Every structure is written in C-alpha cells, then in structure tokens.
Amino acid sequence: MVNTKSEKSNNKKTVFILCLLIIVLFALETSFLSNITKIEGVKLGLYNTFIIFAIKNIKLKYGYILAIVKIISSLFIASTLFLYSFLGGILSVSAMVIAERLFKEKIGFIGIGIIGAFVYNTTVYVIAFISLSSAAVFYNIPTVLFLSVLYGAITGSLAFVLTKYNVFRLGYGEENEKK
C-alpha cells in the first residue's frame, strides 16, 4: 500500500490525538482504577488500546512513540518507579511489534493485547525479583498471568472496536466504504 502525503499527514494527526488520549486515559486510570486489583504492579492498562491500534492500523514505529509518551506520563502523573515503567513499556511494545511482524495475518487484536500485557507484567515481576532479591514476589505470578490474559483481551477488543468503526477516520476506511 502506497502512502500518499495526505495519508501520512492524517496518520500523524491521528498519532498526536492518540498521544493526548493516552495521557488523559493514564491520568484517569491512575486516579480511579489504580486499585482495581489487589496485586502489586498489575494495572488494567487501558492506554494499551491505543498502542495496539497504532501497531495494527498505522505504523509499527508509532507504537514505540506512544509507549514513550506513556512512560513519560507515568513519571509525571503517577511518579512510577522509572525502571519498572521504562523496561516494562519498551519490552511490551517490542513484543507486540515483533508479534505483528512475524504473524501479521495469523494474530489479531486480542492476541497482540495479551502478548503486550503478558510481557509488561512479567517484566515488572522479573525486575522486582532482581531488585528485591526475593523469589517471594513470584507468589502472585499465577494471578498475574491470568490477569494478563483478561486485561490483554479487554484492551485488544477495544482496539478492534476502534478499528471496526473507524473512529479515527483513517484513510483505509474510506476505501473499504467504497468497496
């Protein structure tokens, strides 16, 4: 698919909107949904919806840009421990990008969401294990794995809905409508 200038400009506008939405959603989630689970380090991660959307519909590199926006937001809004947020965010988006590249046709929105959530949560727990020098942190791992599947499926489904209804008016939607 050849990207025209207007499509590129449209994509950049969409990514800018997604960046703003990530900041707002992250702030809302930190304020109202931070205690949704009683497991340390596990969050719903609704902002991941937009990262999945960008990876699937726009360009893989925009996934990284959005992940960096989220990491910076977490520093200012939630003053999260930087190492957890940074490594979790970067490894999570990398895993989603790799999965999308390798299995583009075979993997859907929910699959990408589950992989992202799984890698993020596992990374956080591995860092906690290393920094706290205690294997006791892994007691929560079964619940964390279960929640990764659940939360990944939720964010993936939301990204699918955004795509299906072409909420951000991406160019390909118009082509599909013509067909």
Next chain:
Amino acid sequence: MGVSILVIALIISFVLWMQPFEGQLYACVYIDGEFIEGEPLQTTLNQIDIKTQYGTNVLVILNNRAYVKDTNCGYAQCVNKGYISRPTESIVCAPHGLVITIEDERSLKDK
C-alpha cells in the same frame, strides 16, 4: 497463546497451593532481600513499625493474619493488597525494598 498462559497459571497455582507447612506460621520481613525478623501469626493485635532508609511501613498481625496498615511510599499497593495468612503468600513494597512473606517454623529455622 491465551490458553497456554492460563494453563501455566493453573499449574503454578496448584504447586504453590500444595506447599506443605507445619506448626506456627510467621510473617517474615525482608529488606533488600535480607531477612530482618519473623513475627509469629497470632490472634491478638501486634503492630510493628518497619523503618528503613527508604521509609516506613506499619505491619499489623491480628487473627492469624498479617497486613500492612500504613506506608509513606506514595503508592500504597502494599496496603491495598490486604491480608496474607498462607505459607509463601507475600506483600511487596518495591519503593521500600520490603517483602513480607508467610513462612512456617521449618523454613524460619534455616535463616
């Protein structure tokens, strides 16, 4: 992918649940991986202030369960965690490098 993760989670849960324990249980406090103290789980109230170079956590033991009542770390995920009472269950406060885990007499003797 999702199904395999769920199966792994179930297997690990089963293994942890089957951990044998004997006698008195203790809430063991670790700071940066180093064992600090083991407080016996009891029915009467026992409040312990855990002060470290990073900050303070208030550990409470009551009705054979342990929980963190208060912290000044700013996240309070350890407070939100609630009670722990079974062996290998844990409460983690990453900003304070604190891990509280329930252990039995046998594993406490090895410290």
